[in-house]
Every structure is written in C-alpha cells, then in structure tokens.
Amino acid sequence: MATFFRKQLPILLAFVFGMTMLIRYYVPHPISEQIYNEFIKWVIIIAGFAAILGILSLLHYHWNKIKRRQPGYGFSFVTYIAFFTMLVVGLISGSISETGSPLEAGTGFHWMYINLMVPMQSTMFAILGFFVASAAFRAFRARNPEATLLLIAAILVMLGRVPLGEAIWGSFPTISDWILNVLNMSGQRGILLGVGLSQIAMALRILFGIERTYMGGGD
Amino acid sequence: MKFWKAFLKLDRRIIYLVVALGVIIPLLWPMGLPMRTSPEVQVVYDDIDALEPGSRVWLAMDYDPASQPELQPMSKAIMRHCFEKNLRVLVMTLWPGGPNLIVEALDSVSAEFAAEGKNLIEGTDYVNLGYKPGGVAVILGSGQDLKDTFPTDMFGAATATMPVLEDLNSIKDLDYMVEIAAGSTADWWIVYGQKNYGFPLAIGCTAVSASQYYPYLNSKQITGLLGGLRGAAEYELLTGRPGIATAGMDAQSVVHLIVVLAIIFANIAYIVTLRKGGA
Amino acid sequence: MNRKALILLLVILGFLFTLTPLLAQDPDAEPPGDEQGVEASGSEGEADSGNEADEGGALDETESAPVDEIAPVFDPSDVHIPENIILEDLPMDKGNAVALSWDLAPFDFVVEKEGVKNGEILHHYIFLINGSDIIEYSNVAKAVKLMSDSPQFWGFDDNLASRKWLLFEGFEVNEEVTLQIGVVQPELEEAFGAARDNLAAINKLNAENVNKHQNLALEKMRRKRPTKISELEAEIAGLEESIASLGYTPEEAETEWNDIKSKLFYFPQVHKTVTKTGWFNPVKTNNLIFGFLFGAVILWFISRARKDPNLFIRRISGLEAVDEAIGRATEMGKPILYLTGMTTLADLATLAAINILGEVAKKVAEYESGMIVPCRDPVVMTVNQETVKEAYTEAGRPDHYNEDSVFFLTEDQFSYTASVSGIMLRDKPAAIFFMGYYYAESLLLAETGSMTGAIQIAGTDSLAQLPFFITACDYTLIGEELYAASAYLSREPLLLGSLKGQDVGKLFLMAVILFGTLIVSLGTWFNVDGFDFIQHYLTAL
Structure with a gap:
C-alpha cells in the first residue's frame, strides 16, 4: 500500500492529468476551455500553499543556523530582521493606505520598495x-580556431551595437546585424529544435512513467 | 614580457574601476554620438505610428527594479509615442515587483504631457491593470475574457464599465501589443498570446536576452524587437523625445570599447607569453 | 431541300430560344446569380455558396429595396460591392463567432508593410447582423485582415491571400446568424454620421458616469479616501453637466439612430450560417500526426532498449566530470552547491535539472559529502527535498540526509542571486552545478563561483545565457544535453532508448528543413508557384 502511494499513484496522476492537458490542446469545444480554466485555478491554489512551505523552510533554515551557532549565523539574524520588518511595514501600510493596497505611493512599504528594493536590485x-x-x-x-572565431564575432557585435562603433567604422552595424540575424539565429534555431524534441521526449517519458528520477529515481 | 605576464594576472578590481570610470565620465560629460536606427526598432515605431487614434495598445511591463534602468526608458518611450498619437494604453505586469514601476512610468509620462497642456485621464486614455499572479494563466484568461481576468484595475476601480476598455473583451481585439520583458514572459506572450489570439506583438528586452528573439522576428511571430538600452535610445530618438536611454548610450559605447580593448590586450598578452614560454 | 430549310429554321429558332432569358430581362443587368448564392452559406455548401453573390442579384432587387423614396438620387448599381461573399462559422473556435469573407477588391483597405494604407472610402458599408446590430465597414477597415494572416483558422492556401475577412463574435453555440450588407446613401451620410456620433457620445459619457458612480460606491464603502470621494463627486457633476449640454436624451439618440437605420439601403441577400463548435481542431492535424509518429518512434526505441540494453551514446564531457567534481568535494571536505534553475516546475528544464539532482544526490550520498540546494520556487523546493531524500535512501544512507540542505530563499530574481552568491563566498563549495533555466543572473552566479575556485558544471537550454556559462564554467551542457543528462548518468536502458528515438526525430526535421529550403529556393529561382503548397504545408508542420 505504501508503495502504491509513493510510486504508482503519482505516476497515475501524472499520466491522467498530463493526457487531459494534451488532448485538450486539440479540442476547441467550450468544455475543453472550462477544464483548462479549472486546472489553472488548482495550479494557483497549490502554488499559494507552497509559498507558505517556502517561507517556513527559509525561517526554519535560518533558525537552525542561529541555534547551532553555525559560521555566519549573524546573517541569519539579518534575514529575520529584514523579513519581519518588511512584513510588519507591509501589513501596517496596507491597513492605513487609502486603497487598502500597500503599494500605494506614500506608504511606508512603498517608500521601502523605492528606496531599498529598487537601488539594491x-x-x-x-x-x-x-x-x-x-x-x-x-x-x-x-x-584554438573556434575560440578565435567566437572572439572576433564578439568584438564585431559589441562594436556594431553602440554609436561609438559606428563612429569608428560605418560598416560595424551592418556586420553586427548580419552576425545576429544569420549566424546567431541559425545556431539558435538548431539548438531550439534539439531542445524542443528533447522536451517532447522527456514529457513522454514522464507521462508514461518511464522517467521517475524526479521522484527520487529507481523503481 | 614581465609586463604582459603581470597584465594577465591583473586584479579584477582594476577592471571594475576602469569600467566604473567608463560609465561615470560619459554620463557627466556626454559626447552625443550620432546613432543609426536598426530596422527591428523602426518597424515597431512605424506600426504604432500607423495606428488610428483611439486604437488600443497593450503594454506589458514584465520586469522588476533590477532591470528597470534598462527597460523603464523603453516603456516610457512607447507610452509617450502612444499618448502623442492619441492611442489608448493598457498597462499590466506579470511580475510581482512590477506594479510600482508602472505607477512611476505612468505618473512621470502623464506629468510630462500635462506640462505640455495635454491632460491624460486614467480610465479613459489609459488604465493600469497592475500585477496579476498566474503567469501563462493570465495570458490565456485575457484571451478568453479580459474583464473577468481583470475585474478591477490596480487601485480597485471596476473595469467592466471603464471607457478605455469599451468593447474590448479579449486581447484578441488589441490593435498592438508591446511586451517589455526581463525574463521568460516574452516567450509566454509569443507562444500562448500571439499564437492563440493573433494580435501584432513587439518585444522589448534586456540586451543580454535580445539575441534569443531573432528567430521569432524572422518567423514573423513578432513584428519588431527593442534590445536593451540601445533599443530604447533608438525609440526615444524616433519619437523626437530623447531621454535617459539616449543619454546612457555614450556610457554604453565606452564600456563596450573597454571590453573590446580588454579582450584584445588580454589576447596579445596571452599570445606573447605563450610564445615566450614555448621558446 | 425542304429538309435543309427545316433544319435551318430549327437552328434559328433554337438560337432565338437561347436568347429568350436575355430578352425577358433588364437589358443592362447581368444574368442573375444562383439562388443558393443569394441565400449564402448555411452549414452546408459553404465553399461555393458565395461565388454568385454578385452585383446582378442586387440590381434585380433595387425596386424592392426598403429605400424607395430616396431612390432617385441613389443608384445601387454604382455601389462597388465586394464579390464572392461567404458568411461561415469560424472554424476551430468554441462556437461563439462567425466569419465574413470576400475577394479583395481594388478599393479595399490593405495595410502595407511600411504601414501605409491603400484603399479609399467609396461608401460607408454596413452590416446588419441578426436584423439589428449595425457594423460599419469603413470604420472597421483597419481591423480587417487577409485570410492568409490567420492560418490558425484558415490553414494555408494560395487564394487566401486575396480574401479579406471579418470576425463577428458574441453568439451562442448553434445559433443561427444572419447578415445583410448595406450601404449608406450619400445623401444620408451626414445624418447617419450625426446619429451615430450622437449615440456614441451619449453612450460614452453615460458609461463613464456609471463607472464613476461605481468607483464612488467602492470608495464610500472603504471610507478611507475622503479626498478621492470629493474628486469623484466633482467628476460626476462634470460628466452630468456634459450629458445635459448635449441637448438630447439617450432615448432620443436611440430613436434617431433607429430611424436612420431603417432608411439605409440594404442588399436583399441574407447571408446565413450557424455557429458550431467541435471536438477536434483540423488545423492541428499535422501537429498531431507528427506527435504520434514521434511518440511511436520513441516508445519503439524504448521497447528495443529493453531487449538490447547496450546502446551507444556519445561522451558528454560535462557529465563525465560529475564524479570528479563530487570526488574532489569529498577530498576537500567541502559541500557541493546545486541549483535547479530560476523557473517553476511548469518548465521542463527544471524537471530535467531535478532528474540530474536525483543522480547527483545519490553519488553525494555514496561519497558522504555535503550538499546545498537553495531554491527559488517553493513547489520546486518541495520536489527537490523529496528527490534528495529518496536518493539518500536509495544509496542506503537515509541517516545522512539533512533536511536543511534543500531550502527556499526567495522568489525575487536578484535577491536570490545575491543570496546564492553569498553562500558561494561563505561556504566555498568545491563544486557548483547550474542546471535548468537561467536569465541575466547567469554570469553573476557563474563569475562569483569562478572566484571561489570551484569546479563549475552548467547545463541550460536558455540560449541567451549559454555564452556566459561557456565562458565562466568548466563544463557546459548545451540545450538538449541537459535533457539527455539523467539518461546518461543513470545509464538506465529505457531512458537511453528514448535518446535514440529523439535522434530519429531530429533526422526527420533535418530532412524536412533541407527539403523545404530546396523547394523554396527552386521555386524562387525558376519562378514556379507550384511549390508554394509544399512550403505552406511544411510551415504548418
């Protein structure tokens, strides 16, 4: 029974939901749209609960660091202080702002956003x-010859993308555009096609329960 | 020889210092280098310029403060052009860190227009739909029922009766869309938005990601591409309102030159030391 | 002789007989259209139905048109009416829209590449939908696309480039929709425009007024912004003043509009169709076929791998280095740092990264070295925790699993980057893995990692970030190598089998690209259009 819940059930769920979404792609009927909308709501709800897990994980990690006096545990204090300051200011800003949104200009949260988050980020x-x-x-x-080619291409593109390059030699932009539009694009397309096929193959492996490494591997 | 060896072991911090000077000096004393317009930017300008007054342009500002220096000038340049042409602008973001940047951009641009004697009215000339969590789900939802997906604007005003959204029930009916992106949202708008609903779409992105969108440009899934500060600067010049992006181009020019010189000299040093070492 | 005269007489009579329909008709008119065409496209016979909806049919009915009283000035035969009109259900939709299409005429609007509009407003065309709603063509012209612009509905066909189409929405599934085309008579244009603008003006002001009232009600409910309330009240007062200054009521505007509507000229053809929905979108057929074939090939190779597990797979140096990296970490007594990318589980690159994480964690557990896995997405974190825990159990070292080794940092891109950089500089991991999808932070992470002297292995399908990883890391898995990695590391024959299947798919695509390029080039060189359909078909694929 335990293995059923740990192995078979997740694979079964992955198969059922994966196939539903796959079939849905080919069906224009309104029902297909309803199913999709319903699924999307589930995803948003699950993500909402996972956010709680994430925050708990973060706090737990740093709490352990402080408790065990691990090297650099002072930074864990900083994390705690920053987290709760932003949380408290956000809640207060939300409750006193005119629209009920902490994002409104003039609130403490907005001030911290503009004057702390923006410059730091x-x-x-x-x-x-x-x-x-x-x-x-x-x-x-x-x-080697390949690296040399890469080097030359990089220099040409860098000079071609700025006015100074144009001022030095008028043809830099043309060469740079050609490199971007022809060489770069064909290379990218090749990789993109390979990636696309790999993704389809992997999706199939997951759908049919062949790939289970994401569940910890093995059988 | 010794010099070249030492040069190869140059402290990173010296390079950082040179780059910092390369940014600061041109910002303080601009050179005002002339700039060519690239065809992928020109096409965005032409498309928007050809829209009839009252047409609706969707502007998705999908980035946060981190990429703001590069992308905010782009969003503002597009907004200015739209307001100048009396187009209606609908702004939103899929990034939780984005709403304040929308407020900042709309406030500053509408202040500029107010100074010129043109008052822009929220809800009639533009709407800030704010941040909506859900990513792809939001794009698909906007295609199915726009006002159901965005029942209110960012500050809680009902969209159902908002004049700017009059008769607009799906992003399918948009006249144009510009997606300014710092991350994978641009791919979402192409794959889930443009592919499903067929509106004309232009992309603006950070310079590091620009090369990624050329295949879409060539396959005509996107009409145009504004890459990084350069893209913003070109757009600013096209609209005849040079701003912060244009001012930043000199700095970018100098830094590019520094990087190119760093590569060249490092390679000379590499070859010289290699030869001497081998001899 | 008589016989000859008789034959001659019969021939003359026969000839005259063939002329009788012409004699019976208005000499100026062309032969009347097929009745089916006038009835236009119902659910059956859409393909040919519109072909005959021509001017002739319209002219016949001039006298019965509902605008007899103004007929002296207005001559419908002067009207350039679009040809081959077809009203049909919009295919591949959820059943709420119909499409009207017609042959592109010289007077039609075409938006050229340079953004210049061709065409002219010869008439104000109008569409009478279900007998009541009027839509003006001249005003919506800019929204009219060619059918070839929307292959998602119409597929690929040469003549689509010469047909324009309009979309009408908001119907129920299986609703019968009727459409009549009409024209605003020149002498009525001014009155028509005024009635339309008057109605639009008052409706717009009314809508704004309703909106403001709603916002006012919301503000009053919240009771937080007295300034905003007074602002709104002032705006409402202003709006009501403007409504009053219009000098007419909404009802009057409505009556004026209905009045003018009844005076317009309508061509008698009623185009009909029924909205439909379906269970399969035929435009996606080739997509489905390719999906099936590709899936079958992969499953076949997997089943073959079951029988013959010794499949050859080329060396991927980045993955060969995994053992070396973990070994080095064990020797140095330092942990390894593993990142699963910046995206959520919805991105397959993250799943690929997690697959590799499982294999790496198993090795880490065997070597008994430490592991740090900071996550950007809480759902990914939960899966990562399970993966690492399972891997430790499988390696027979469940007691070595430390639940703090996989943790959440923040969803914010650059806060995450700063945080991970901090971990790199403080903990000095011996090996760093960057797997999954990355954005602009790639170089920030990789360059910081290189400062600490760690062995760095990256794997991403983020095309724009590949150059940065290649520059700053020791090994980089490019694109599909990321997806092949878990098969490679686990040496699981079933997974290796799917890689072989992928190669066949790639070979097929290469052949298609080569063939397509050849066909298009030949078509261009020899100026042959016949190749177009192959080109279109390939594009659809």
Whole structure:
C-alpha cells in the first residue's frame, strides 16, 4: 500500500492529468476551455500553499543556523530582521493606505520598495556590467580556431551595437546585424529544435512513467 | 614580457574601476554620438505610428527594479509615442515587483504631457491593470475574457464599465501589443498570446536576452524587437523625445570599447607569453 | 431541300430560344446569380455558396429595396460591392463567432508593410447582423485582415491571400446568424454620421458616469479616501453637466439612430450560417500526426532498449566530470552547491535539472559529502527535498540526509542571486552545478563561483545565457544535453532508448528543413508557384 502511494499513484496522476492537458490542446469545444480554466485555478491554489512551505523552510533554515551557532549565523539574524520588518511595514501600510493596497505611493512599504528594493536590485543587476568585463578579460582567449572565431564575432557585435562603433567604422552595424540575424539565429534555431524534441521526449517519458528520477529515481 | 605576464594576472578590481570610470565620465560629460536606427526598432515605431487614434495598445511591463534602468526608458518611450498619437494604453505586469514601476512610468509620462497642456485621464486614455499572479494563466484568461481576468484595475476601480476598455473583451481585439520583458514572459506572450489570439506583438528586452528573439522576428511571430538600452535610445530618438536611454548610450559605447580593448590586450598578452614560454 | 430549310429554321429558332432569358430581362443587368448564392452559406455548401453573390442579384432587387423614396438620387448599381461573399462559422473556435469573407477588391483597405494604407472610402458599408446590430465597414477597415494572416483558422492556401475577412463574435453555440450588407446613401451620410456620433457620445459619457458612480460606491464603502470621494463627486457633476449640454436624451439618440437605420439601403441577400463548435481542431492535424509518429518512434526505441540494453551514446564531457567534481568535494571536505534553475516546475528544464539532482544526490550520498540546494520556487523546493531524500535512501544512507540542505530563499530574481552568491563566498563549495533555466543572473552566479575556485558544471537550454556559462564554467551542457543528462548518468536502458528515438526525430526535421529550403529556393529561382503548397504545408508542420 505504501508503495502504491509513493510510486504508482503519482505516476497515475501524472499520466491522467498530463493526457487531459494534451488532448485538450486539440479540442476547441467550450468544455475543453472550462477544464483548462479549472486546472489553472488548482495550479494557483497549490502554488499559494507552497509559498507558505517556502517561507517556513527559509525561517526554519535560518533558525537552525542561529541555534547551532553555525559560521555566519549573524546573517541569519539579518534575514529575520529584514523579513519581519518588511512584513510588519507591509501589513501596517496596507491597513492605513487609502486603497487598502500597500503599494500605494506614500506608504511606508512603498517608500521601502523605492528606496531599498529598487537601488539594491538595480545594483545587483548592474554588477553584471563589471562581471562581463572581467569574465571577457579572463576567459576570452584565442586558444584554438573556434575560440578565435567566437572572439572576433564578439568584438564585431559589441562594436556594431553602440554609436561609438559606428563612429569608428560605418560598416560595424551592418556586420553586427548580419552576425545576429544569420549566424546567431541559425545556431539558435538548431539548438531550439534539439531542445524542443528533447522536451517532447522527456514529457513522454514522464507521462508514461518511464522517467521517475524526479521522484527520487529507481523503481 | 614581465609586463604582459603581470597584465594577465591583473586584479579584477582594476577592471571594475576602469569600467566604473567608463560609465561615470560619459554620463557627466556626454559626447552625443550620432546613432543609426536598426530596422527591428523602426518597424515597431512605424506600426504604432500607423495606428488610428483611439486604437488600443497593450503594454506589458514584465520586469522588476533590477532591470528597470534598462527597460523603464523603453516603456516610457512607447507610452509617450502612444499618448502623442492619441492611442489608448493598457498597462499590466506579470511580475510581482512590477506594479510600482508602472505607477512611476505612468505618473512621470502623464506629468510630462500635462506640462505640455495635454491632460491624460486614467480610465479613459489609459488604465493600469497592475500585477496579476498566474503567469501563462493570465495570458490565456485575457484571451478568453479580459474583464473577468481583470475585474478591477490596480487601485480597485471596476473595469467592466471603464471607457478605455469599451468593447474590448479579449486581447484578441488589441490593435498592438508591446511586451517589455526581463525574463521568460516574452516567450509566454509569443507562444500562448500571439499564437492563440493573433494580435501584432513587439518585444522589448534586456540586451543580454535580445539575441534569443531573432528567430521569432524572422518567423514573423513578432513584428519588431527593442534590445536593451540601445533599443530604447533608438525609440526615444524616433519619437523626437530623447531621454535617459539616449543619454546612457555614450556610457554604453565606452564600456563596450573597454571590453573590446580588454579582450584584445588580454589576447596579445596571452599570445606573447605563450610564445615566450614555448621558446 | 425542304429538309435543309427545316433544319435551318430549327437552328434559328433554337438560337432565338437561347436568347429568350436575355430578352425577358433588364437589358443592362447581368444574368442573375444562383439562388443558393443569394441565400449564402448555411452549414452546408459553404465553399461555393458565395461565388454568385454578385452585383446582378442586387440590381434585380433595387425596386424592392426598403429605400424607395430616396431612390432617385441613389443608384445601387454604382455601389462597388465586394464579390464572392461567404458568411461561415469560424472554424476551430468554441462556437461563439462567425466569419465574413470576400475577394479583395481594388478599393479595399490593405495595410502595407511600411504601414501605409491603400484603399479609399467609396461608401460607408454596413452590416446588419441578426436584423439589428449595425457594423460599419469603413470604420472597421483597419481591423480587417487577409485570410492568409490567420492560418490558425484558415490553414494555408494560395487564394487566401486575396480574401479579406471579418470576425463577428458574441453568439451562442448553434445559433443561427444572419447578415445583410448595406450601404449608406450619400445623401444620408451626414445624418447617419450625426446619429451615430450622437449615440456614441451619449453612450460614452453615460458609461463613464456609471463607472464613476461605481468607483464612488467602492470608495464610500472603504471610507478611507475622503479626498478621492470629493474628486469623484466633482467628476460626476462634470460628466452630468456634459450629458445635459448635449441637448438630447439617450432615448432620443436611440430613436434617431433607429430611424436612420431603417432608411439605409440594404442588399436583399441574407447571408446565413450557424455557429458550431467541435471536438477536434483540423488545423492541428499535422501537429498531431507528427506527435504520434514521434511518440511511436520513441516508445519503439524504448521497447528495443529493453531487449538490447547496450546502446551507444556519445561522451558528454560535462557529465563525465560529475564524479570528479563530487570526488574532489569529498577530498576537500567541502559541500557541493546545486541549483535547479530560476523557473517553476511548469518548465521542463527544471524537471530535467531535478532528474540530474536525483543522480547527483545519490553519488553525494555514496561519497558522504555535503550538499546545498537553495531554491527559488517553493513547489520546486518541495520536489527537490523529496528527490534528495529518496536518493539518500536509495544509496542506503537515509541517516545522512539533512533536511536543511534543500531550502527556499526567495522568489525575487536578484535577491536570490545575491543570496546564492553569498553562500558561494561563505561556504566555498568545491563544486557548483547550474542546471535548468537561467536569465541575466547567469554570469553573476557563474563569475562569483569562478572566484571561489570551484569546479563549475552548467547545463541550460536558455540560449541567451549559454555564452556566459561557456565562458565562466568548466563544463557546459548545451540545450538538449541537459535533457539527455539523467539518461546518461543513470545509464538506465529505457531512458537511453528514448535518446535514440529523439535522434530519429531530429533526422526527420533535418530532412524536412533541407527539403523545404530546396523547394523554396527552386521555386524562387525558376519562378514556379507550384511549390508554394509544399512550403505552406511544411510551415504548418
């Protein structure tokens, strides 16, 4: 019985629901749409409950870190403080704001969003610019003919995409467009087709219960 | 020789410093380099420009503060163009971090127009439909019944009787859609939105993801593509309202040049040290 | 001789007889259309029904048209009416729409590539739907597409590019829909426009008014924004003032509109159809066939793999390195860090990443090294926990499983990135796996990882991020290699079998692409249109 609930039942459910959604794709009847809408509601509800699990997991992880005084447990305190500050301010903002939404301009939550979240997140993203430069410097080497071609293509595209490149030589943009539209696109299409086929194959393996690694593998 | 060896072991932080200077200096002292318009941006501008007054443009701002510096100028440029042409704009986001950015963009653009003596009315000229959780489900829902999917706008005003949504029951009836995306939402709008409901769709995305959408451009699943700050800058220039994106292009130019030089010099160093090492 | 004269007489009579229908008719008119065409497309015989709905039929009925009194100025024979009109159920829908199509005429609107509109407003065409609703063609012209623009409904056919179509929605399933085409007489155009605009104006103001009242009611209920309430009240007052200043009531506008509607000229043909829905969308047939064939090939290879488990699969160096990476982690006494991507379970890349996680976790359990799996999605986290736990059990080390090793961080993209970067810098994992789908954070993660000196193995089908991983990681699984990885690692013959099936599918697609390219190129070089249908068929695939 235990194996039924652990193995057979999930596979059976995966098969039934997977097939329903697959068949639905070919059926234009209103019933097909109703089924789909119903499924989507379930997905949203399940995701809602999973969010609670996620938050509990986060708090539990950091609580254990603090309890066991693991290295860097001070950061766990920071996590707790940040989490509850944002939560409390959000709740208060929601209850005192005029629309009942904590997102309204002028609330504490909105202030924290604009003045903490926005700059912090933008900073994270902006680090990308620095990392691109250092990664290019460190790893882009003409080690073999393929790498050399990649290198030349990268330089041409980078120069072709900015006004300075145009100012240096008027044909950079044309070359860059050609690389993007012809070479890049055909390569991407090849990968995309391979990925598409792999995805269909994997979907079939999961539907028919052949692939069970996601349930911890084995039989 | 020693120099090249040392150069190869250059501290990352020096590169970071050079990049930082490459961004800051052109922002403080702009060079104002001329810019060419790429065909994939021009087509978006032409399409929107050809719409009749009152046509409805759906603007999905699917990003959050992280990619805001790159994508917000793009959204604003599109909004300005639409309002200038008296088109009606419907804005929404599939990203939980997005609603405040919509508010910011709509507020600042409508303030610009108010300063020019054109008052834009919420609910008549535009609507902010806010954030809706559910991803693909929202796209499909908007195709089935738009007002059922968005019963209210972001601030709780009923959409059923809103003039801007008059006679619009599905995204199928849109005149145009621009999806500004930082993540996979662009693929969703192409696969689940455009494919199912057939509205004309243009994509705006971060520069790092732009190369990913060329196949869709070529297969005509999307009409045009605005890639990164460059795309935004070109659009700003087309609308005749240069803004923050145009200003940022000089910085981007310089940083690209720095990266190119870094690659070239690193490779010279690599080859020189390799030869000497082998000899 | 007499016989000859008789034959001659008969021939002359016969000739005259063939002319009789013409003599009986208005000499200016063309032969009348087939009655079926006038009745237009019902559920049967849609294909040919519209062909005869021509001007001739319209002219016959001029006298019986409901606009006798203004006929002297208006001559319906001057009207350019679209030809080959067909009203039919919109195929492949849920049964709430019908489509009207006609041959593209020189005066029709065509939106050219450059965004320039051709065409002219010769008449204000109108559509009378189910005897009451009027839709103007000249105003909706911009929304009119060619049938070839919507292959999801009409498939691919050469003549679709010369047919325009309009969609009418909002019907019930199995509802009979009638449509009559009409024209606004030039002398009525001004009155028609005024009546229409008056009605639209008052309706718009009324709608705005209703909307504002609703919002006001909501605000009053919430009792939080007194300023907004007074604002709304002021707006309502303004709206009511504008409604009053129009100088007519909605009822008057309605009467004026109905009055003008009854004076317009309608061609007598009534096009009819019944809305239908169905259980299969025929446009997706080739998709289904390909799906079936591909599925069959894969299942066949899997069944073959059952009999002969020694299938060859090429070496994937990134996966060969998995053992090395875990071994190194064990030696150094450091954990391995495993990420399953930024997307949810709905994305197959995440499932592929989880499959690999199962195999990796088994090895980690065998080597008794540590594991960190930070997650971005709570559902993915739950599945990851189960996967790792099961893997430990299967490796015979259930006691080594630490439930804190798989945990949730945040759904926010860059907060997650910052958090994982922090873990990398603090815990200095010996090996890092980036599997699944990634966005702009790919290089942030991979570059931070490379600073810590870890062995890095990435696997993604995110095309835009591949270059970053290739640059910053030691090994990268490109696209489909990510999906092949769990088969490769587990060496499970059934999974390996499906990889073989995939190769056959790929071979087929390559052949199709090659064939298609050849056909299109030949068609272009030799200027032969006959290849088009093959091209269209391939596009549909």
